[in-house]
Structures are given as structure tokens and as C-alpha cells.
Amino acid sequence: MMKKLHKLNSTPIILVLSFIVLLMTGEYIKTHFNYNNIFTKLETNNSKITKNNSDLKDFSMGELPTNAKNANIENIKVYPGGFPVGIKMNTKGVLVVGFSDIEVAQDKIESPGKKSGMELGDVILKVNNEDILDSKDLIKKVDKSKQNVEITIQRGDKIFNKTINPVVSTLDNSKKMGLWVRDSTAGVGTMTFYYEKNNIYGALGHPITDADTNSILKVRSGELVDSSIIAVKKGEKGSPGELKGIFIDNEKSKGTILNNTFAGIYGKLNGENKFAFRNGQLSILPRDKVKEGKAQILTTIDEKGPTLYDVEIVKLFHQDAPDIKSMVIKVTDERLLNKTGGIVQGMSGSPIIQDNCIVGAVTHVLVNRSDVGYGIYIEWMLNEAETVK
Known part of the structure; x- marks a missing residue:
């Protein structure tokens, strides 16, 4: 079952100063903030x-x-x-931060997004030539699409299109590309x-x-x-x-x-x-x-x-x-x-x-x-x- 996304509210939230909290959302949504320190160490x-x-x-x-x-x-x-x-x-579009297999019947199908050649760090800007506002918008547009989905991706300074064939998950009967995204x-x-x-x-x-x-x-x-x-x-x-x-x-x-x-x-x-x-x-x-x-x-x-x-x-x-x-x-x-x-x-x-x-x-x-x-x-x-x- 799809879990709801916790949103910020007026309650004070403890955060690490200057290093930004990342919130994982998308086809798979977590129910808590994931506090990650970025650029805090010399690497x-x-x-x-x-x-x-x-x-x-x-x-x-x-x-x-x-x-x-x-x-x-x-x-x-x-x-x-x-x-x-x-x-x-x-964020502008949604950022791909991971891949996930999709449960179909008693089997697991490899991430269609990964099979299509998508990479971690890709930014999904459009689905079927329609702008993506956030992860929920991405889910909605993919689920209502026909068999193949054309997505517009930004990778570095390059923008290009890819065609992906989503798979219907038996968990919630919705179409998925097997991606973790952040918005x-x-x-x-x-x-x-x-x-x-x-x-x-x-x-x-x-x-x-x-x-x-x-x-x-x-x-x-x-x-x-x-x-x-x-x-x-x-x-x-x-x-x-x-x-x-x-x-x-x-x-x-x-x-x-x-x-x-x-x-x-x-x-x-x-x-x-x-x-x-x-x-x-x-x-x-x-x-x-x-x-x-x-x-x-x-x-x-x-x-x-x-x-x-x-x-x-x-x-x-x-x-x-x-x-x-x-x-x-x-x-x-x-x-x-x-x-x-x-x-x-x-x-x-x-x-x-x-x-x-x-x-x-x-x-x-x-x-x-x-x-x-x-x-x-x-x-x-x-x-x-x-x-x-």
C-alpha cells in the first residue's frame, strides 16, 4: 500500500544546521524525514x-x-x-535516486527505468511532453499513460527523451517504472x-x-x-x-x-x-x-x-x-x-x-x-x- 508523505507543519522540527534534509518520495514513499549531512566532510x-x-x-x-x-x-x-x-x-522535476524491482504476481520484474538506461542523478522533467511538478504528479501521469511512456530527462547539461514500458504492480494495481525519486x-x-x-x-x-x-x-x-x-x-x-x-x-x-x-x-x-x-x-x-x-x-x-x-x-x-x-x-x-x-x-x-x-x-x-x-x-x-x- 502506498504510504502517505509527511509534510512540514508548524511544529518545530530539529534539523542539522546548514546541511539539508533530504526527503525521499515518488513511486515508493517513506513516512519519515531522512536527515542527511551533505558536504560536511572533505572527500x-x-x-x-x-x-x-x-x-x-x-x-x-x-x-x-x-x-x-x-x-x-x-x-x-x-x-x-x-x-x-x-x-x-x-526541485525542478524529480531526481532519480534509486531503482527498485517491481512485484508482479509471485515474481519480481527488474526496474523498467534501469533497463531503459536511466542513471542515478537523472532529473525527470516531463512525461509524454507534460511537465512534472512533483513525485505525486509523476505517479499520476505514468499510471494514466498508455503502454509506453516517453519521459524527458536532464542529465548534467544534456536534455533528451527516453521511452519506458511501465509494469503494473500486483501490490496496488498501478503502473510503475521502478524508480525512487526525490522532489x-x-x-x-x-x-x-x-x-x-x-x-x-x-x-x-x-x-x-x-x-x-x-x-x-x-x-x-x-x-x-x-x-x-x-x-x-x-x-x-x-x-x-x-x-x-x-x-x-x-x-x-x-x-x-x-x-x-x-x-x-x-x-x-x-x-x-x-x-x-x-x-x-x-x-x-x-x-x-x-x-x-x-x-x-x-x-x-x-x-x-x-x-x-x-x-x-x-x-x-x-x-x-x-x-x-x-x-x-x-x-x-x-x-x-x-x-x-x-x-x-x-x-x-x-x-x-x-x-x-x-x-x-x-x-x-x-x-x-x-x-x-x-x-x-x-x-x-x-x-x-x-x-x-
């Missing part, structure tokens, strides 16, 4: 999301000359974040910056990805809500710590999520309901002016809200193309070391500040060194903010 597959594109955007942000490059981004001033935000996002995600993340003039925010510093396929989830719609930190798990060697938070007001939208990119999520805030930024505006320091040495991170680990903690930038990487691993940072602040052990899951997106300017954001923690992690140049995040229209 070789992180290189998959590196942006190998040397054609960088101009840093106009609405106020600079169209030929502005590194030096001129110092004219931009943004509000630093460092506080948690609740994230609710629906939404929810969790708590860290705000990095807010550019008031164009009402654009950036958060996380890394993409929201699917834990099973490592695919960057494509946004159909999404929103931000208020959230709060309620607990800290201290990091230890081989076991990164984490910040845990809750949705405070699940129903009141604070902003929209328009893009999910290699460098985080971006969108706009909602008028009078937008978040209150406690700190004044700061300038941006371009990557060629960032230096090794003393710096600070602005992050939230308790009810006190965003607090500055001392770190050291121990290594900078020369980058002509965007990458989420731009610098290595080490926590030196005893307050943070005593409370969290250093960098923990949930701090990604926390602004890195040097000489009273924003230079980057935290993105990773090393598995065996909780006091050491990676950061992204803020310049790369501003590039992605330019995609918000």
Missing part, C-alpha cells in the same frame, strides 16, 4: 562541483561599471549574516550576506546536493523562514560536530530561493518580513587582496546570535576560476574551540572577515581536524548572486 568527490569556467561575470551588482573586475568589487557593501535560516525547497528538501542553513540595494542574499557557500547521487538539486521553488540554534555537538577527530536548529515560524516566508549553485543558494527577501541583520554593512575584499594571517568568522552557536570568533587563514589558493575551496582556515579562538571543537557541521556559509571586510565564507570541515576547514572567496559568491533576476 575527493567535492571536486565534482568545482566550476571549470574561466569566463567570469562582471561585479556590477547594480552599481558598478560593466567592465568592473576584481578591484572594483571593493565598492560593494553588504550586510554580513552569520545567523541560521530555515530552508524549504522544491523536495528542507533544513536549516547559514546566511552569508545581504545586498540591500538589489535585495539579494547569498547563503551556505556550497550547493544543496542529493546525498545519494551528489547531484546539485535544481530549484523549482523555495523559501526561507526563521530558525534558531538549540544544541551543539562538539567535533572530535574522525567525527565532525554539528549545530542543531529548529524552524521557529514554519508558515511565515522571509524570502525566496531562486538559485542553487555550486557556491550556495541565492534569492530575494520579502519586504517587511525580511530578516533583521544585527551588524552594519561591510566592504568586500577581492581575492587578490586577501592575505594569510589573522581573520574572524561570524557565526551563531547559541542564543546570543552572530558572534565573531578568531581564526587564522593558513593557506590561500590562487584561482582564476570559481571553486568552493579557496582557502584553508584554522580556528584559534578558545571560546569556539571549547564549545564546538572548532568548525562543525552548520558553520558553512559563515562569513570570513579580515581587515573589517568580508573575504569569504566557511564551506568545509576536515574530518580528522575539527579546528581546520576550507572557505570560498566571497568574490565567487558575488558572481553567483549576479544570476538572481
Whole structure:
């Protein structure tokens, strides 16, 4: 029997800060949230999301000359974040995250989707040339289709069609393609910056990805809500710590999520309901002016809200193309070391500040060194903010 999907409600939900909850839905639906930490550990597959594109955007942000490059981004001033935000996002199409055999009489039939050549990470956009809104819509369209189903798939940058012959399951007498799919995600993340003039925010510093396929989830719609930190798990060697938070007001939208990119999520805030930024505006320091040495991170680990903690930038990487691993940072602040052990899951997106300017954001923690992690140049995040229209 098909099980019902549990939806978010007004009850506070405990989530891992900054690393997104993935909800499995589709032809086979689970009845609970599956909390997966994504991009919390430094692993070789992180290189998959590196942006190998040397054609960088101009840093106009609405106020600079169209030929502005590194030096001129110092004219931009943004509000630093460092506080948690609740994230609710629906994907564009549905993401294939697994295959399943189908029970027919006393036998099991291999997944028709898998037999047709579908791969994990494929995004189903259409069925018989009709757009797919979510997993329930996919089930409905497949079940009412004729013998063969033509589906439109996006794999990486390529979009193509496949024909699949669904099988009628004896469990519920419905047509199935033998796929596990995902259509939404929810969790708590860290705000990095807010550019008031164009009402654009950036958060996380890394993409929201699917834990099973490592695919960057494509946004159909999404929103931000208020959230709060309620607990800290201290990091230890081989076991990164984490910040845990809750949705405070699940129903009141604070902003929209328009893009999910290699460098985080971006969108706009909602008028009078937008978040209150406690700190004044700061300038941006371009990557060629960032230096090794003393710096600070602005992050939230308790009810006190965003607090500055001392770190050291121990290594900078020369980058002509965007990458989420731009610098290595080490926590030196005893307050943070005593409370969290250093960098923990949930701090990604926390602004890195040097000489009273924003230079980057935290993105990773090393598995065996909780006091050491990676950061992204803020310049790369501003590039992605330019995609918000």
C-alpha cells in the first residue's frame, strides 16, 4: 500500500544546521524525514562541483561599471549574516535516486527505468511532453499513460527523451517504472550576506546536493523562514560536530530561493518580513587582496546570535576560476574551540572577515581536524548572486 508523505507543519522540527534534509518520495514513499549531512566532510568527490569556467561575470551588482573586475568589487557593501535560516525547497522535476524491482504476481520484474538506461542523478522533467511538478504528479501521469511512456530527462547539461514500458504492480494495481525519486528538501542553513540595494542574499557557500547521487538539486521553488540554534555537538577527530536548529515560524516566508549553485543558494527577501541583520554593512575584499594571517568568522552557536570568533587563514589558493575551496582556515579562538571543537557541521556559509571586510565564507570541515576547514572567496559568491533576476 502506498504510504502517505509527511509534510512540514508548524511544529518545530530539529534539523542539522546548514546541511539539508533530504526527503525521499515518488513511486515508493517513506513516512519519515531522512536527515542527511551533505558536504560536511572533505572527500575527493567535492571536486565534482568545482566550476571549470574561466569566463567570469562582471561585479556590477547594480552599481558598478560593466567592465568592473576584481578591484572594483571593493565598492560593494553588504550586510554580513552569520545567523541560521530555515530552508524549504522544491526541485525542478524529480531526481532519480534509486531503482527498485517491481512485484508482479509471485515474481519480481527488474526496474523498467534501469533497463531503459536511466542513471542515478537523472532529473525527470516531463512525461509524454507534460511537465512534472512533483513525485505525486509523476505517479499520476505514468499510471494514466498508455503502454509506453516517453519521459524527458536532464542529465548534467544534456536534455533528451527516453521511452519506458511501465509494469503494473500486483501490490496496488498501478503502473510503475521502478524508480525512487526525490522532489523536495528542507533544513536549516547559514546566511552569508545581504545586498540591500538589489535585495539579494547569498547563503551556505556550497550547493544543496542529493546525498545519494551528489547531484546539485535544481530549484523549482523555495523559501526561507526563521530558525534558531538549540544544541551543539562538539567535533572530535574522525567525527565532525554539528549545530542543531529548529524552524521557529514554519508558515511565515522571509524570502525566496531562486538559485542553487555550486557556491550556495541565492534569492530575494520579502519586504517587511525580511530578516533583521544585527551588524552594519561591510566592504568586500577581492581575492587578490586577501592575505594569510589573522581573520574572524561570524557565526551563531547559541542564543546570543552572530558572534565573531578568531581564526587564522593558513593557506590561500590562487584561482582564476570559481571553486568552493579557496582557502584553508584554522580556528584559534578558545571560546569556539571549547564549545564546538572548532568548525562543525552548520558553520558553512559563515562569513570570513579580515581587515573589517568580508573575504569569504566557511564551506568545509576536515574530518580528522575539527579546528581546520576550507572557505570560498566571497568574490565567487558575488558572481553567483549576479544570476538572481
